Amino acid sequence: MKKILTLLALLGLVVAGTAAIAAEEEHNPAAPTHFPINEPKEMSWSFAGPFGTYDKAQLQRGLKVYKEVCSACHSMNLVAFRTLEGLGYSDAQIKTLAAEYTIHDGPNDAGDMFDRPGKPSDHFPAPFPNEQAAASANGGAAPPDMSLLAKARGVERGFPRFIFDIFTQYAQGGPDYIHSLLTGYDQTPPAGMVIPEGTHYNPYFLSGVSLKMPKPLSDGQVTYDDGSPQTVDQYARDVSAFLMFAAEPHLEDRKKTGFRVMVFLLLFGALVYMTKRRVWADVAH
Numbered sequence: 001m002k003k004i005l006t007l008l009a010l011l012g013l014v015v016a017g018t019a020a021i022a023a024e025e026e027h028n029p030a031a032p033t034h035f036p037i038n039e040p041k042e043m044s045w046s047f048a049g050p051f052g053t054y055d056k057a058q059l060q061r062g063l064k065v066y067k068e069v070c071s072a073c074h075s076m077n078l079v080a081f082r083t084l085e086g087l088g089y090s091d092a093q094i095k096t097l098a099a100e101y102t103i104h105d106g107p108n109d110a111g112d113m114f115d116r117p118g119k120p121s122d123h124f125p126a127p128f129p130n131e132q133a134a135a136s137a138n139g140g141a142a143p144p145d146m147s148l149l150a151k152a153r154g155v156e157r158g159f160p161r162f163i164f165d166i167f168t169q170y171a172q173g174g175p176d177y178i179h180s181l182l183t184g185y186d187q188t189p190p191a192g193m194v195i196p197e198g199t200h201y202n203p204y205f206l207s208g209v210s211l212k213m214p215k216p217l218s219d220g221q222v223t224y225d226d227g228s229p230q231t232v233d234q235y236a237r238d239v240s241a242f243l244m245f246a247a248e249p250h251l252e253d254r255k256k257t258g259f260r261v262m263v264f265l266l267l268f269g270a271l272v273y274m275t276k277r278r279v280w281a282d283v284a285h
């Protein structure tokens with residue numbers, strides 16, 4: 001009994017302490033100590049949940065946004081053109097798409113490097129020859145490679161939400177973050193906040209008040225031919241979904257297999273239980 005009381009008292013202290021710290025941080029908006037300042041907005045994604053699937057039309061639009069906007073600065077080194085089969089394109093369409101790119105290849109038999117049109121097995125070429133060139137063209141910050149970005153970013157959700165996340169199977173932290181970041185420009189920083197020169201205020205940025213990437217999207221910038229709205233919000237959703245696909249092209253298979261495994265385990269568990277009852281049936285309790 002005594003032990004339990006001591007434990008309870010300790011727990012009380014911890015809770016009070018945390019509250020006090022939280023109150024202390026409460027907050028000087030001009031000098032935030034926690035980033036991101038705003039948590040990402042939770043969007044509804046077609047690929048969420050145990051039965052989620054990609055929306056191929058959305059992925060195709062997202063690819064268009066990547067090609068026409070993001071690829072000017074961001075590489076996607078790990079993604080081969082043939083991966084785009086998952087967007088519903090035929091082999092011929094992928095060949096045409098790959099051939100739009102020039103790939104630096106070689107050396108040939110004479111020992112020279114040469115340029116040739118892309119093939120489906122090539123990967124997306126990078127916009128800059130190396131990281132230093134990428135950084136120096138972007139004010140000192142190299143735009144991160146996009147192949148795995150949707151899996152590499154995501155805001156920590158903290159207790160107790162990460163417990164609920166296990167049950168709701170929340171795994172969209174990456175795309176939620178990218179969407180919020182892309183739509184999070186155009187806001188006025190709180191009075192007194194210092195924004196370093198050459199950076200852009202964005203309250204959704206993970207690691208500071210502002211980042212080196214200027215607002216990349218504006219309304220009407222990319223033409224959609226399926227009638228979807230040509231707005232920053234829609235572009236941001238589509239490109240985030242596409243980046244999720246780039247990072248995890250086999251997500252649908254993974255989810256399908258997972259479901260089958262659960263069904264199998266349930267049936268198998270029932271069989272084992274029945275067998276156990278049978279085996280022990282004649283033993284007196």
Ligand code: HEC
Pocket residue numbers: 065066069070071072073074138141142143144149153178181182205206207210211212213214216217239
């Ligand atoms: C003009 C060049 C440029 C364009 C175009 C651009 N970016 Fe960036 N991006 C950058 C730079 C530079 C950084 C690194 C910023 C930093 O760390 O301060 C960056 C960083 C990012 C980050 C990472 C932020 C983080 O948490 O580290 C994401 C996500 C991102 N860009 C998404 C996009 C998307 C999506 C597009 C296309 C719609 C795009 N960017 C277009 C230059 C660009």
